[in-house]
Each structure stands twice: as C-alpha cells, then as structure tokens.
Amino acid sequence: MKILVTGGAGFIGSEFVRQAVKRGFNTVVVDKLTYAGDLERLKTVENKITFYKADITNKEFINWIFKKETPDIVVHWAAESHVDRSILDASPFIETNVKGTQVLLDAAKDNKISLFINVATDEVYGELGKEGQFFENTPLNPNSPYSASKAAADMLGRAYYRTYGLPVITIRPSNNYGYWQYPEKLIPVVILKALNNEPIPVYGTGENVREWLFVSDCAEAVFEIIEKGKPGEIYNIGSGEERKNIEVVKAILSILDKPESLITFVKDRPGHDFRYSLNTEKIEREIGWKAKTKFEEGIEETVKWYLDNMDWVNRKVETLKEYWKKVYRE
Numbered sequence: 001m002k003i004l005v006t007g008g009a010g011f012i013g014s015e016f017v018r019q020a021v022k023r024g025f026n027t028v029v030v031d032k033l034t035y036a037g038d039l040e041r042l043k044t045v046e047n048k049i050t051f052y053k054a055d056i057t058n059k060e061f062i063n064w065i066f067k068k069e070t071p072d073i074v075v076h077w078a079a080e081s082h083v084d085r086s087i088l089d090a091s092p093f094i095e096t097n098v099k100g101t102q103v104l105l106d107a108a109k110d111n112k113i114s115l116f117i118n119v120a121t122d123e124v125y126g127e128l129g130k131e132g133q134f135f136e137n138t139p140l141n142p143n144s145p146y147s148a149s150k151a152a153a154d155m156l157g158r159a160y161y162r163t164y165g166l167p168v169i170t171i172r173p174s175n176n177y178g179y180w181q182y183p184e185k186l187i188p189v190v191i192l193k194a195l196n197n198e199p200i201p202v203y204g205t206g207e208n209v210r211e212w213l214f215v216s217d218c219a220e221a222v223f224e225i226i227e228k229g230k231p232g233e234i235y236n237i238g239s240g241e242e243r244k245n246i247e248v249v250k251a252i253l254s255i256l257d258k259p260e261s262l263i264t265f266v267k268d269r270p271g272h273d274f275r276y277s278l279n280t281e282k283i284e285r286e287i288g289w290k291a292k293t294k295f296e297e298g299i300e301e302t303v304k305w306y307l308d309n310m311d312w313v314n315r316k317v318e319t320l321k322e323y324w325k326k327v328y329r330e
C-alpha cells in the first residue's frame with residue numbers, strides 16, 4: 001500500500017511518517033520545508049521513504065508526483081499551522097491551506113486515489129465557554145485567520161466528496177504536543193524559557209483551556225481511521241485531557257524545578273479562543289480508538305525529549321528571536 005504524506009517533515013506529519021514506515025507502508029513524503037519543516041525529524045527513516053521537496057500549491061509539480069508515484073492513500077498534514085503567525089500575516093495561510101488543499105484534492109481526483117485524509121483541527125469550530133463540547137456536526141465558526149483557512153480546506157474536502165465522490169475523510173484533532181515540536185508553540189516555548197531562567201510569556205490571565213493530545217496518539221488514530229473510517233465522514237480526535245494554559249506552564253515548571261515567578265502575563269492574543277473541547281464518542285464507537293497518554297505522562301516525556309535534544313532546539317531558537325520580539329513584544 002503506497003501512502004503519500006504531505007507536510008511529513010513537520011511536527012505531527014513526521015511522527016506519522018515514522019509510524020507509517022514501521023507499519024510497512026511504502027511512504028512518499030511531499031514537503032516544501034518551510035521554516036517549520038525539517039528533515040532531521042525523518043533521519044531515522046530517511047533511507048526508507050521517497051522524499052520530494054515540493055510546494056503543494058504548485059499544481060504541475062504535484063500532478064507530476066501523483067502520476068509518477070500513483071499513491072493509494074493521501075494523508076494531508078501540510079499547512080501553515082501557527083495562529084500567531086496568521087495574525088501577523090494571513091497570506092501564506094490562504095495560499096497553502098486553501099489553495100494547496102485544492103491542488104491536492106484535484107490531483108487526488110484526477111489520479112483515482114482510494115482515500116484522502118484531510119487534516120483539519122478542533123479550531124474550526126470556534127470557541128466554547130466553560131461548559132460544552134464540539135461534536136462532528138457542530139457548525140464551523142472559526143475565529144483566527146489560521147482556523148478560517150483550515151475551515152475552508154475542511155469544507156473543500158467535504159465538497160469534493162459530495163460533488164465528485166472523492167473518498168475524503170475529514171479529521172479534526174485537538175492540540176498536539178510531544179517530541180520535535182517547533183519551539184514557537186506554547187509547550188516548547190515554556191520549556192525553553194524555563195530552562196534559560198527567562199520570563200515565560202503567558203497570554204492574558206492564562207485561563208484559556210486546550211485539550212492536549214500526545215503526538216503519537218494522534219498519528220495512531222489516523223492509522224485506525226485509514227483502516228476503519230468511512231469516506232464522507234468526519235472524526236474528532238481528542239484526548240479529554242483539558243488543561244488551562246497556566247496549569248500547563250506550572251506543570252512544566254514543576255518538572256524542571258523552576259520557580260513560578262518566571263511566569264509573565266503578556267497582552268492577550270487578539271481574538272483568543274477561550275476553550276476547545278472535543279466530543280470523541282464517534283471515534284470511540286465507530287473506530288474503536290481512544291487516546292492512551294495521560295497529560296502528566298506525556299508532558300514528562302516531552303520535557304525529557306527536549307532536554308535530550310538541546311542541540312536541535314538551540315538551532316531553532318536562533319531563528320526565532322526576531323519573531324518572539326514581534327509576538328510577545330519582548
């Protein structure tokens with residue numbers, strides 16, 4: 001079975017590729033290698049995959065790859081993925097997330113793909129207050145340029161199923177964390193700042209709630225969906241492990257034995273969604289999948305991974321200094 005993975009040099013995509021190789025899939029990776037992509041994440045499997053450095057918005061090249069490789073399954077992770085960057089400049093988000101998804105859907109349609117996994121996010125639903133959950137049929141109500149572009153891509157996938165009969169499954173995972181995450185997202189930022197005894201920027205009052213899904217659990221869920229999911233369907237992928245941002249920060253400080261005085265509240269992110277929470281009864285009932293990793297275990301493992309991989313992390317940090325000044329007004 002040949003699987004074509006877009007964004008396979010990214011954080012979640014690379015975990016998916018490592019697992020795909022382990023599971024014996026013939027794996028083709030397509031990635032533009034933006035600031036967020038890095039082939040080091042695929043070092044352990046580099047001789048077992050076929051890699052194309054390609055932009056998913058490049059229709060001719062993408063079509064050429066599909067014709068040459070004739071994949072059975074496409075798993076589409078490639079995206080501009082960071083909300084804060086979408087607030088600074090939405091353009092690449094529209095290009096990659098909307099246009100790039102359309103190019104891939106067309107290539108899949110023209111090349112008779114047997115399954116297209118379209119990766120969306122829980123953020124397409126908008127925000128919740130203290131109560132409630134998002135179900136797969138909850139209307140989409142995105143609030144950031146990032147989530148709006150992902151909602152457009154999500155809807156395009158569903159439209160291609162309905163209009164052309166393209167076998168698309170839509171997945172909406174919650175916030176992922178774990179090894180190899182680029183240190184612009186909350187958890188690696190906190191680990192790094194804490195290790196350097198630097199102020200840890202926390203938006204607003206830190207009360208915002210996210211549902212934390214360990215990256216290997218997320219990838220495993222997708223393999224289960226490939227096997228048992230139904231085209232045209234949507235599956236939420238969540239863990240039930242909801243934590244306030246401030247609780248996440250305190251958990252990391254406690255693991256690293258660092259003082260809470262490092263916490264520095266900064267001006268809130270514009271349009272910051274208060275809470276996300278996925279109802280996961282459908283994936284449990286129809287696919288038989290449930291997340292394995294409790295937040296306390298996953299966060300320990302994550303902190304340990306960063307401590308063991310400081311060379312990689314420090315190289316990334318060098319590229320982030322200017323960006324941090326812009327978003328956290330450092």
Ligand SMILES: NC(=O)c1ccc[n+]([C@@H]2O[C@H](COP(=O)([O-])OP(=O)(O)OC[C@H]3O[C@@H](n4cnc5c(N)ncnc54)[C@H](O)[C@@H]3O)[C@@H](O)[C@H]2O)c1
Pocket residue numbers: 006007008009010011012013030031032033034035036037038054055056057076077078079080081082096100119120121122150172173174175176177182
């Ligand atoms: N990280 C999360 O918590 C989370 C949660 C839910 C859904 N998602 C979705 O999962 C997917 C992967 O997220 P991630 O956190 O691993 O992202 P990431 O930013 O770490 O990786 C994205 C990858 O896509 C590649 N890419 C970007 N633009 C491209 C283009 N035009 N052509 C080809 N490749 C391109 C990048 O080089 C990078 O390797 C995204 O679709 C994201 O929206 C992420």
